Amino acid sequence: MTDLRFTLPDKSELVLPAGTTGRQIAASIGAKLAAAALGVAVDGEIFDLDRPLAAGGAARIITAQPRGVKDGEIDRLDREALALIRHSASHVMAEAIVSLFPEAKLVYGPPVENGFYYDIDLDRPLGSDDFPAIEAAMAKIVAADKPFRRIECTREEAMARVAGDAYKTENLRAVPEGEVISFYRTGDDPGAFTDLCRGPHVPSAGRIGAFKLMQVSGAYLHGDEKQKQLKRVYGTAWPTKTALEAYLERLKLAQERDHRKLGQDLEIFSIADEVGSGLILWLPNGAVIRQELEALAAEREFLAGYKRVATPHITKAALYHRSGHLPYYQGSMYPPMTLDDDQEYYLKPMNCPHHHMIYLARPRSYRELPLRLAEYGDCYRYEKSGELAGLLRVRGMCMNDAHIYCSLDQVREEFLGTINLSRYYYEMFRIKDFWIRLSLHSKDKDKYIANEDLWEKSEEIVRDVLKECGLPFEERTGEAAFYGPKIDYQLRNVIGREETASTTQLDFAMPERFDLVYTAPDGTRRRPLVIHRAPLGTHERMIAFLLEHLGGAFPTWLAPVQVVVIPVAERFERYARDIAARLRTDLLRAEVDDSADSFNKKIRNAVTGKTPNVWIVGGKEQAAEAVTWRRHCVAQQATMKLAEAYEALAESRRARLMDNFPDVHPRGWENAARRGSDSSGNGPEAV
Template identity: 55%
Template sequence: MKASEKTEEYKNSGLYKLRHSLAHIMAQAVLQIRPNAKLGFGPPVDNGFYYDFDFGQEPVSSDDFKEIEKNMKKIIKEKQAFQTFTKSLSEAESMLDETDQSYKIEYAKELVETGKADNGQLNFYKNGPFVDMCEGPHLEDTGKVPKGSFKLDKIAGSYWRGDEKRTMLTRIYALAFENNQELKDYIAKRELAKQREHRKLGSELDLFYIDEEVGVGLPMWLPNGTVIREELEKWVHEVEFKHGFKRVSTPIITRASLYYRSGHLPYYKESMYPPMKIDDKDEYYLRPMICPHHHKIYDAMPRSYKDLPIRLAEYGDVFRYEKHGSLSGLLRVRAMCMNDAHIYCEPQQVEEEFTKVMEMYKFYYDKLRLGNFRVRLSLHEKDNSKFVNNEDEWLRSENIVRDVLHKNNIDFEEETGEAAFYGPKVDIQVKNVMGREETVSTCQLDFVMPERFDLQYTASDGTQKRPFIIHRAPLSTHERMISFLIELYGGAFPTWLAPVQVLLVPVNETVMEYVSRIKDQLFEKMIRVEMDDSGDKFNKKIRKGIVKKIPNIWIIGNNEMEQKSVTWRRYCVNEQTNSSLEEAIATVVRWRDTREMDNFTDDL
């Protein structure tokens, strides 16, 4: 099913009707306590609905929620029927003007002027005394709202039409589900998500730090976070080596002419940092992407069909000017390190190479247990100026990618208008604990850049031909991927990724020297180990290790010293076990070397 079809199916679902109806019910309830409020928009959203209001000099706060909910329950008991009718623009203006609904009048004019109103007629819904300009659909009447299915949630500010130059409205959010149990389950999940929020855990576990004097959206990796970055990158280097990728390294700035040639300028300029003037003539940019640099490396020497496919890989820094309001911890930043690579291949090699890339993605996600994801095939939109005008190549490329997904039994949804400007792409959509979806990585098939950069290879018949390019970044950026992993694991990283792999806890002073020797043994084997030789009581030492989510705590007292063993406490495992020191060290080394996901339990 295409994503657009899925959206349409949701719009016709009972849940959508419930949420949409509740938005009207809430607006009516709010007007009962603030009759002079002006209405903005009130749509359903993924977890409920919201409504925007202009309260003028009579603001509403969360303290009013109890009264609003009480009014909503009364409206529901009244079983007010939802009735629809239409008005011409002049009739609508007259009706809306009576209640001073200027925002609705503005939108009504826009709908008619842009031809979005059917035959110039505007649709309205009425329930009880409340009337709203709305397409619907709604429940039959307010009495169809299940008991306990909604809860007012929070208040936020929202500019009218999303324009920061317009009036700031008050947005009231509410949760709504088909029954009370689903509502309770959602609230419980959200509480879990708050505990796992990557910014919260990033601070508690000393992973990263963002300082306003350095710059918003510019995270600095602390020692613990740098361990995770480096372990992921080390793993990627090994995997890419086995898959025939050659590593390259390219500069983080480049002349503007390179991005004019690629087509990123001027269209991508708003997402780039301002240019730097060099010698009063040349302009240089901090790069927002690595692709053009790799194309120039490909073009640095003659290529033959015998050389193809050529796979160039780089973990490279890129810089994008994200709007301040869109920045979000590590998830959306202005400086990032990307797991980028480009495959240059003959047309007949595209299917095999794309298939191998998809297999690599699956390998990574299975290993990291990022199993809760879906695949989206992002296509071009005909007659949209965003996309290169070459319909035949678009259709050919999209069919290649579609066939690869089908042949590999990969379920996917199609979304028109979401492709890169130079070709179709596969987007990997990952859900967090709350089910909110984000694009974690992409894989793109490019038929445009070979021509723009005049990339060629000598074919088997001696003629010069252009390669296809596959862009791939399976682990996205360090920043985005680690934000997902922090929340997925709740900060409890497996031994191979954990900043501290083993914590040694001496029970008393008499074993200190012995524990120190164990620390040296682990250190020699490149195990990240710490020893708590503080004056804290034993139980406090254990609690500190648990709070820091260290996967392996080895407790050592007189008995353990005599037996050359350790009492082993695993994170999220209730039972402690006793193990010989030799076996314990060998196990941690094996977990490290094989990258086993050793600390996972069913409740993680």
């Protein structure tokens, strides 16, 4: 037996005899560390604290102490420590459930982002009513604080142990040949709860700290809809009760930012049973935001050389036969309307076929390419009921759609143009929490159209363009659309759910199906490529994200009410009304709060209503032909001449300043407002 050499995080070296454990490493550093230790990482691999180590390397003791951060910064608690705690909590929950329902069969129970779950096959209904009993049983196990004993064995021994348990037998078969097979047992009693598990776990049940069961849901075995549906019990676990409570508090705070709540409070949209689920009623405030987004898109697209088109909402079946969407996608289309002459009409699930028809409206020349056809188009898709969620997943949506028809040697530049457009929007909205996915094809012949040469070429182009832009992205093989590679901007909402917000897709299938051609300089007929793109996604999804991203506090240019003028007393209502009327002649959305509310209440209403600009007027202002300007985003306020205020407000609207971010108004925003036309740093330059 040779000694093992460990390098500690501070670069010091430690030499211990072979078979030493993480606990001994920790103890040799300090008693306090040994007491706090939950596990040990050697060269990145995590081991049970008491597991004899076979090899040395870079060693790090895992504790639940936040590393070098202040109390309460639970986000940065050691992820590995949390995973250990949660994996063990999952194990304890399984033990508790089996003790209460002996017929329950355990399947799989990993730690996940904010907690853990265990998939269980149990025919009895399981609901939150059962949580107190399960939690009580878990608490008992945790209080007993028995060590988790690791039992390693051969494949044959393991097979004998799990005999009769189809799920665990299957799990065991999935363990790669040559990998160590282990079970974990609670305590030393040979009859105690034992589960096939790769580990690692915290040293003993008492180290779990605080846990709470969160919910139960169905989950298909292996994630396959055709397989049996299991019961998945979700829980969360934290090193301390304080950390658990902070997490629950965070969840509550997130709910305050939920677009469904903000959308209701701020009267953005509404959904009515009598209209249908997933079908959005845009209230006046929401309609303003849509209108502003459309104006933004129209402007950017005009500058980028797009032409606007408009197409109908219903269309004969023949078009979707031609596009290939029938019958393959019929399941997610609304069923057809059949007219007297047996003609079937469908609600359109996408705009591309119509745009292709516009392309086909007359013969096209190479001189017209790239031809960019844009439309904010309404589409209807029959999404499964369980998939609908507020504005994020709907059945009726309005897409920021466009199709670019171009030749292969134009693809690169056009793709770059669409990426720059997306990037412009994201920078302008200051959306930073997103990632870009490049979806590529696989060799699966059933899934992708056969044109390996075109695939290779186009994927190369798209990848190059992304690299050239310097945008970080992740490649996903086998996730491309059947007709070509695509780039998606993935956003996370406030609940942590991820959705595609923007997309750019290359298409070499549709030009074939629609027999799209153009006449080349040499007089021959050539086929264009099609780029589908939707940088602002759909109104529904984009406004949902904006609501959550901005917490409902829209910048002046987007805000449904841009200015509320509040007189300090009734005597000044006339002055206030004159100001608002003047603002409205500049097409600014200005209102006077001439309600019977007290002055204080009016201020409060403007604040809770998240109006970006509040102009207060009284005797002082009237005498000076001025207003006192209070912004939603900054603590300061400033009194300024009306002429200046009008100009600053109009400029904010014109330049689409994100003036809801306090840093747009550095060091006393009144100066920033006075500068007016200086928009540097407030938005990207033109694409």
